[in-house]
Amino acid sequence: MESPATGTPAKRERMYSTQEQAASSEEWKSSTKRETLGSLEIELQRLLKTASPDEVKYWEREFSGFRNLFSRYLRAKAAIDWPKIMPLPENAIKSYDSLTEGDPLTIKDRLSKLVVIKLNGGLGTSMGCKGPKSVIPVRNDLTFLDLTLQQIQFLNWAYGVNVPLVLMNSFNTDDDTAKVLRKYANVQVDVHTFCQSRYPRIDKETLMPVVKDLKDPDLENWNPPGHGNFYESFYNSGLLDKFINEGKEFCFLANIDNLGATVDLNILNFVMTDESGGKVEQPEFVMEVTDKTRADVKGGTLIQYEDRLMLLEIAQVPKDFVDEFKSVSKFRIFNTNNLWAKLSAIKRLVESNAIDLEVIVNPKHLASGLNVIQLETAAGAAIKNFKGACGINVPRSRFLPVKKTSDLLLLMSNLYDIDGGNLTLSALRSFPTTPLVKLGSSFDKVRGDDVLSGGSDIRWMLCYLCAVSLINNPHYSKVTVQSLYF
C-alpha cells in the first residue's frame, strides 16, 4: 500500500479523506451504539419500576443477562468474514470407531458421575401442535418425554445406577411440562427442571424492548434466548453446584426432539478417562458431529475461524454463501447438538464471564404487525471456550431428530424397532439408510381438521404407508407424497 507521505498532493488528499471518512463513520457507529446502550439502560430501569415487588430480584438478574447479550450484539461484526474460514485442523474431529467402552467394571462408576440434560424449551407449533414439543406422541402414543424417561430408566436399571434427568424448560413450556411430569411419579428416574431466561423482544426500528410493563401478560413480547443460554441458566438455577457437590463430573446435553441422543458409553469413557496418562489435555467439551447428507441443509457446522474451532449456524452465514454452506462437499459434517461438558469447567467459565457465544439475530413479525428481532445463542458455540474441546464423528443413528412431519413418519413406521425407549433401525432392512421422505404442504401439521377432503392428518398417511411397509421395499427409498386421495 502506498504511504500517504509519498503520493501526489491530490492523491494524498483523496487518501486522507477516505481514511478520515472511515474513521468518522466508525466514530459515528460507536457513538450511536453508546447512545443505544444508554437508552436501553434508561428503558430497563423504567421497566424495573413496573415489576411487582416480589419479582424485582428476578428481573434484575434477567436484565443483567439481557444487557450483556444486547451489548455483544451491538459490538459484533455484522457477518462472518467468509474467506477467513480455514480447513479444520487434524485431530479436531475424532473418529467414533477409535473409542471404546473402557473397563466394564468401571462403567457404573462413570455413569454415577453423569447428568443427562434435555433442551425442552421448544414448542410444537411448527408441526401444528399446542404446548411443548416434547409432549407430541411419536410412537405407540409415547411422547418424546415418555421415550426419554424410558431410556434413562432402562439405563439406570441395566447398570444399577441413578443417572438424573434435567429438563431445561422455557417460559413457553415450563407450566405444561410441570403438569405432565406428575404422571411420572412412579418412574424410577430423578427428574429436575429449571427454566431458562426470558428476554425482551426488541423493536427492529428503535432497538428498544417491545414490552412496556412487566406486569403485561402478553408473551409475544418475550423470547427464550436460544439454547446457548443453558450455561448461565443452569448455573443460576443452583443445580450445577448441587450436582458438583454430589460428585457429578460431566453432563450430556441434547435436543429433546433427537431420539438418537442416548447415553453413549464409548463417549462417556472418552470424556472421563485419561488413557494418555496425562500426555494429552483431557477434553472439557465434546460435540458429536455426523456426516452431512442432503437432508441436513440447516444444521450448524464446525469450522476453524481466527485460530479457533467455531460452530457456524446457518443464520450467521452471509446470503451469498448460503448455497456453499449447504453443500455437502465443503462442509461435510454438522452438529447433532449432542454435547458433553465438564461441570467444573461450566462453573469456571460462567463465573469468569468467559462464555462468549456469537449472537444470532432472529427476525420475527408479531401478530400486532410489529417487526422485531430476538437475540439468541447456540449451546454448541461454547466449544471455543472450553479447554481441549473436540468433535467426535458419530454414526448417523445418534441423530434421529423430529423437526418435520416427514421425520415423524419415519419414526412411526415399521422401519424402527423400539426397546427400552430406544429406537433402532429394523434389522430386517437390508440397507442402512432411511428413505428420503417428502410430504406436500397438506401434511405439515400433525393433526388436521379436515382429513377426508385432502387430508392433513399424518396418521392417515401412516396407515397407508405402514400397510405397504417401508422395510426392504425398493420403491420406498424415496417417499414423495403431495396429497392423499380416497
Ligand SMILES: Cc1cn([C@H]2C[C@H](O)[C@@H](COP(=O)(O)OP(=O)(O)O[C@H]3O[C@H](CO)[C@@H](O)[C@H](O)[C@H]3O)O2)c(=O)[nH]c1=O
Ligand atoms: C431456541 C431454543 C431451543 N430450545 C430447544 C428446542 C429443541 O429441543 C432444541 C434445539 O432447538 P432448535 O431451535 O430446534 O435448534 P436446531 O435448529 O435444531 O439447531 C440445533 O440443533 C441442530 C441439530 O438438530 C444443530 O445442527 C444446530 O447447530 C443447533 O443449534 O433446543 C430450547 O430449549 N431453548 C431455546 O431457546
